[in-house]
Amino acid sequence: MHSEIFATLAALRQQQPVVHNITNQVVTNTTANALLAIGASPVMAHAPEEMIDMVSIANALVINTGTPSQGQRQAMKAAIHAAKEQGKPWILDPVGAGATPYRLELNSELLELQPNAIRGNASEILTLLTGSPTGRGVDSACEDTFNETLDYLQEQAGKLKTVLAVTGATDYITDGNRLATLTNGHPMMAKVTGTGCTATAITGAFLASCDDPWLAVVASIACLGIAGEKAAFSAKGPGSLQMHLLDELYLLDEETIKTRLSLSSQ
């Protein structure tokens, strides 16, 4: 599958999609730089007054609930409605969905607006799907047992007509019919805040450049995992990992994807 993944990345680099992000205060800079490194054109905007105009110049919308204010909540809904009207894909990152009742309520509201894809860690995705909080803040607390719930994940993706991506040591991506399991990446990636938010942001770019949303999400998560494990070779710790990750996203080529891809799909 490496050639389909590279073709998807090549299409993204050719198109340089504009990706509109309504995201959290922690990762705004990191995710903008990751989008530039992979070949997209980021714009970060959350004033409710400019949402319709901003969506109209964008090719995809990324919604991340990491630091959700009341104003952002309003902006998110306005932007999502505009994206749906204009037939543009949008992706949800339900950051810390189970951390507080406010976050769970907001994320449940956003789920009802039918995202084209949803990416989170195991706790966030299970919280969102079941409505019962799990996890610790923005970090996952149920990854070890996640593979027991894969049938449920597939069933929910089919029911919600979306692509669900659960990331962690192993990444699972399903649209209800197809399931990809990826084991690229490196444990140090979890020691840099916002690597998951980066996964979601670049997935917005892949969704803009690929007609098959499942393939777009698989390609995105595979590219990040491969770039992350390569970055970890040259990194001394989380600080330099963050810097090397941007370089590896920028340098990613077909040969690297071919030799490093660790994916099974069914």
Ligand SMILES: Nc1ncnc2c1ncn2[C@@H]1O[C@H](COP(=O)(O)OP(=O)(O)OP(=O)(O)O)[C@@H](O)[C@H]1O
């Ligand atoms: N133990 C691990 N081994 C390999 N790769 C990992 C590991 N933990 C995370 N990753 C990779 O790191 C990236 C982010 O995934 P993660 O599940 O940590 O996101 P997250 O919890 O939403 O992060 P954040 O909230 O900080 O943005 C994914 O590409 C994932 O594959």
Ligand SMILES: Cc1ncsc1CCO
């Ligand atoms: C640490 C943190 N807190 C809110 S959002 C965020 C970034 C990782 O999700």
Ligand SMILES: [Mg+2]
């Ligand atoms: Mg996250």
